[in-house]
Amino acid sequence: MTGKTKVDYSGSRQKAIEQFRRRWRLAANIEKVDNAALHAGAPMYFYCRHCGLPTEMLPEDYVFPPITECSRCRGLRNEGWLEEAVRAAGE
């Protein structure tokens, strides 16, 4: 061990990638809200740009930028596993 590995217990990479595949499949089956089609004053919906699951619902006049990446996908990206997870989900 070099001490640089953030997650070093075996299996966590496969587990995280499998969980990504499940999120990705789930997201493919949920109807996404088209914010542009909503009436004025309706809350806006935001989705993870990687897996596609909802991240936030904000008022139309939201002040702070929405979250565009869920914590689990951010974890994958931080570990350098995201590309592999995206590939696995597309198979």
Ligand SMILES: [Zn+2]
């Ligand atoms: Zn995600």
